[in-house]
Amino acid sequence: MLVIENCRLTWPDFTADYTLAVPAGHLCAVIGPSGGGKTTLLHMIAGFERPESGTLTFDGQNLLPLEPAKRPAAIVFQDHNLFPHLSAAQNVGLGLRPSLRLSADEKRLVGEMLDAVGLDGFEGRKPGEMSGGQRQRVALARALVSGRPLILLDEPFSSLDPALRRDMILLVDTLRRKRPVTIVMTIHTPEDVADVADQMAFVADGRVVASGKPADILTSALAPRIAAAVSNS
Numbered sequence: 001m002l003v004i005e006n007c008r009l010t011w012p013d014f015t016a017d018y019t020l021a022v023p024a025g026h027l028c029a030v031i032g033p034s035g036g037g038k039t040t041l042l043h044m045i046a047g048f049e050r051p052e053s054g055t056l057t058f059d060g061q062n063l064l065p066l067e068p069a070k071r072p073a074a075i076v077f078q079d080h081n082l083f084p085h086l087s088a089a090q091n092v093g094l095g096l097r098p099s100l101r102l103s104a105d106e107k108r109l110v111g112e113m114l115d116a117v118g119l120d121g122f123e124g125r126k127p128g129e130m131s132g133g134q135r136q137r138v139a140l141a142r143a144l145v146s147g148r149p150l151i152l153l154d155e156p157f158s159s160l161d162p163a164l165r166r167d168m169i170l171l172v173d174t175l176r177r178k179r180p181v182t183i184v185m186t187i188h189t190p191e192d193v194a195d196v197a198d199q200m201a202f203v204a205d206g207r208v209v210a211s212g213k214p215a216d217i218l219t220s221a222l223a224p225r226i227a228a229a230v231s232n233s
């Protein structure tokens, strides 16, 4: 279980104070207006931003003293962060070993992960030789191959067209059923994930305003604010 309690960050023009619990194995979709603090929430969980107060635990472990690399989390960014000079297999391999000195078993695992995300045969392709959706599949495979139990997806599919975006969300749903992971995912289009997410959190003004089952959140008194956030995104 991911437990965030009163984690506070203060910048000159923005203050956040996050409280959120995500049970193990859940997919939590984080929605809300632009600038409301969704990405900052993920960066804080990953360790790129450190709260000045509050508690942050995963499965009972205090994450706050840990550097990002030591946290049980893997993050996928909107711009996927792939290395252009490395092949798909090498980019995925980085999720296992930054040195890329992979054992035979690890190489097999990379191949299996590329198959799992539908990229069988693309092992040798460089990011520039792949479509946007294929690049996001590589980034997803890199996060999943790391074996980390907490996956953070920061609007990873927002640059894709609606049909492809939905395909990717369904792929995430399929993959998480093969290996149980807890997923926190920011998204601008809640309807894409409403039937897949276990939980939806509405974040605005640096706070988790509400969190619960997607159907409950989407039909709550927040519905007009959610609609406004979607139309402005």
Ligand SMILES: Nc1ncnc2c1ncn2[C@@H]1O[C@H](COP(=O)(O)OP(=O)(O)OP(=O)(O)O)[C@@H](O)[C@H]1O
Residues within 6 Å of the ligand: 011, 012, 013, 014, 032, 033, 034, 035, 036, 037, 038, 039, 040, 041
């Ligand atoms: N390192 C930082 N220093 C100062 N301000 C920051 C920093 N990181 C984020 N912010 C501010 O925090 C606020 C929330 O930004 P954040 O990117 O988390 O919002 P968001 O909900 O993800 O927005 P979007 O949907 O547009 O991506 C913004 O006002 C941003 O300028």
